[in-house]
Amino acid sequence: MNQRASQAELLGASQARVAQVIDPVDWEHFCAEYWDRKPLYLADGSDRFASLADAATLRRLVESGTPWLYRRLPEMYIDSGFVPHEDLVHEYVDMDGRVARAPRLDRVRQLLLNGATANCFGQEAHFPELMALKLAFAQAFSAEVETSLFYSQKDHPGLAPHYDCGEIFVLQISGRKRWFVSDQRHVNPIVGYGGPVAYDDKAPHATIELEPGDLLYLPRGTFHHACALTEESLHTSVAIKMPSYLDLLQALAGNAADLDAMRDYLPLGGPAAWADARVELVERLRGATALPAYGAAVQRLLGRRIPAR
Structure with missing residues (x-):
């Protein structure tokens, strides 16, 4: 296959x-x-x-502080109010001199x-x-x-x-x-x-x-x-x-510098002339999307969003 x-x-x-x-x-x-x-x-x-x-x-995991070991900290709320993270976590310097964090378990359990x-x-x-x-x-x-x-x-x-x-x-x-x-x-x-x-x-x-x-x-x-x-x-x-059109624009911007046409000056004439260049900009962007590097950038954009099995 x-x-x-x-x-x-x-x-x-x-x-x-x-x-x-x-x-x-x-x-x-x-x-x-x-x-x-x-x-x-x-x-x-x-x-x-x-x-x-x-x-x-x-609940046992929360009471033991386990969710605070992960990249994104858990959130706690009480009667529609958000409990600030600093009320739930204290920072300290570990044996290697690095800043570490640990949950305030007494506070967590009392909130529960x-x-x-x-x-x-x-x-x-x-x-x-x-x-x-x-x-x-x-x-x-x-x-x-x-x-x-x-x-x-x-x-x-x-x-x-x-x-x-x-x-x-x-x-x-x-x-x-x-x-x-x-x-x-x-x-x-x-x-x-x-x-x-x-x-x-x-x-x-x-x-x-x-x-x-x-x-x-x-x-x-x-x-x-x-x-x-x-x-x-x-x-x-x-x-x-979901990826958005803004994501595609950002992927395009990262590769547009490889296109000679995108490195051209804007026309003389100041802001009014620059605003009138929008049609030309669209044509040059269309050329940038034809670059192999643009397709690769889109694939990277999608690939980093989807976890591998």
Whole structure:
């Protein structure tokens, strides 16, 4: 089997796995009607996500400080308020003279006793089925994917109303959680660009109660918040971070200097003449996209976003 056929087979298997998650909506219908357009709620009420993780194990991991060993620090919230990282971690100099960090376990455990939410990243090492799911989503969407586990407690809201900069799939693993999904949506947000958008609490919203096996898909920019209805609630958020046209522009900029035409001066005449050069710029950019180096840059862009199996 050649490499292209092998890649096609892998893509097909990954899309089939995602199709199981969004069943009874099929892959083509989801992409055409919902993807980056509108939320999707699928009630199932089964234990189909139970193998991904469990609340008791995650709580033990949090109480032991394990999530703080990973690259991205976990987040904790108490009644819609974010707990600053400096309240949860202290830094020290280790035996080799390097700055290290350790969680303040007394503080972490007290927050849990008070009903706090813990949002933990990078826990796939403890939950193999979660890793398999992450890989399937990454291959299916040709995108960078991050999974997080939300441990929440009854009547204690986690995050305040907010939106995400990636597509979000919420898979309810155990317990029940009430979600408030606003009609308000920030168009095409990208991390690090633009200013924050204020939440409009007067905008219409849907109220959705997720039970085990249920799924909620939220396009990027959709304002939402949630609160657990049972003593414990556990869900995973699968965040899809798709490449954008801005990424392609950045890939192009990195290779445009190799094209003689892109190193030409702008025309004489000052700002007015430079603004009129936009048509010529488009033509020269088209030439830059024909360079083999541009295709290689795009491949690197995609390759670094998709984890290898």
